[in-house]
Amino acid sequence: MTTISAVAHVVAQGDPYDIGFAHGTALRERLRAFLDDGVARLNHLLPAAVSVAGLSADIAAHRAEITRSTPRLAGEIAGLAAGAGLTLDEATLLQLRREIVGYQRIPTRGDCTTYARPGVLAQTVDLNGNLDDQLAVLEVGHGDRKSLVLSFAGLLGYLGVNSHGLAVGLNLVLGGRWGPGVPPYLAIRHVLDTATSVRSAVAVLRSLPLASSRTIVLADAAETACVEVLGDEYRVMTARESVHTNHFLAPDFTSRDELNVFARNSSLRRLRMAESGLRALPEDADPDEHFAVLSQPPICVADDGDIRRERTVAVVVLDTKNGVLHLRPGDPRLSKTRSFTL
Known part of the structure; x- marks a missing residue:
């Protein structure tokens, strides 16, 4: 529940x-x-x-x-x-x-939907395991660098924004061999701790041996990027606006996608809806307008009572200019926005 x-x-x-x-x-x-x-x-x-x-x-x-x-x-x-x-x-x-x-073989209706434009990154957080009760926001820093990090159950990283105006989000993609390496959640925290821009974040990611496939979505004041990771291969797609769900977009990765057909259909539907929602948003859209886009089905996935199935356990809007993490915990249609500022 x-x-x-x-x-x-x-x-x-x-x-x-x-x-x-x-x-x-x-x-x-x-x-x-x-x-x-x-x-x-x-x-x-x-x-x-x-x-x-x-x-x-x-x-x-x-x-x-x-x-x-x-x-x-x-x-x-x-x-x-x-x-x-x-x-x-x-x-x-x-x-x-x-x-x-590992690879989730249970047919699923959703996983994270993420989009970014200069100055903002927003996404749903879709997880199994009923993790609503494990949400935490970490405000961490060393020297003059600080980051706001969304965490679950002791994770040092998941997604977040740092004091240099860099926001980092993610999507699960399935492919390649998973094995010993740096978990992508920790890689995101490492990026927040060390990078200052989209371009420097890409360089940091390329230096890490990731343990599993993932897409990392990046935004700063000037540009955005999606970094797809499959084994030890990286594909970087830069754009003014980026949208990603749970299937590979890089042409040479698509044939190696291990997402099951049910999840892929969901991913395609959510991608199209997020793209149209982002296009309709004004450049100065406020957090509530972003939450409205990401709170609509099928982007927002309701709880069906099965702990094994992914569902939306949070929605986040990251403001890179002002260093703010806006959060709606649980089902975003039922919760109030909580804002954390660096």
């Missing part, structure tokens, strides 16, 4: 370990309960039960890549574990849930 829960707001600055420790301390009880709920609800989603001990080899392989490629985030995971009273494996597992689930 859809529930609209309080959104935790965690403010943390300093060294990576200190940021993670503050995050873990603030959400200590919630993260422990989440892990105890069928191993972070994975056992509600997977055909065979898993355990942290049974996943230890996979967790260690991913952690090695995270430590090699994004050492600051490895330190933050260690701080998260200490602050929340978790083992390092448990804290790392929270970053890897989507990779553990």
Whole structure:
């Protein structure tokens, strides 16, 4: 069932370990309960039960890549574990849930729909696992750099906007081999921590070995881009406005798309609707106008009571000029906008 829960707001600055420790301390009880709920609800989603001990080899392989490629985030995971009273494996597992689930073969009606134009990036957040109750906004910083990051259940990253005016969103796409690497959610946080523009963000992404296929959508004050990642290959599409759902758009990636036919049909419908909705919006559209576009079916996916199926658990509008994350948690048609400003 859809529930609209309080959104935790965690403010943390300093060294990576200190940021993670503050995050873990603030959400200590919630993260422990989440892990105890069928191993972070994975056992509600997977055909065979898993355990942290049974996943230890996979967790260690991913952690090695995270430590090699994004050492600051490895330190933050260690701080998260200490602050929340978790083992390092448990804290790392929270970053890897989507990779553990793997390709979703259940026919689905939706997943994230994202669009961007200079100065704004907006998207639905469609997830399975009934994650409405795990929403948090992290306000993190080191030195003079700050970011607002949407998080679920201990994730260090998901989507967000930084103080340099860069917004980052994402879409699930399915293809290639998934294996040890940097989870895309952590890659997004790394981009927010290090990049200052769409072009520098593309360079940062190209330097990372991602663990799974994904599309990363970028926006700054001047341009937008979609970066499709399939294995170790990257395709970058730059434009003044970008729209993406859950099928590959790069011509040479389309034949390697593993999305099932039901999900692909949904993805195509949502893409067309988002494109027309964005075209109809004035350049100075306010957050409520963006929320109106993304709150319409089939872009917004209602709860049908099946924890295994993706549904809309949040909608976000990121304002790069003013450094604001506007959020409607749960079903956006039933919740009020909450705004967080850097």
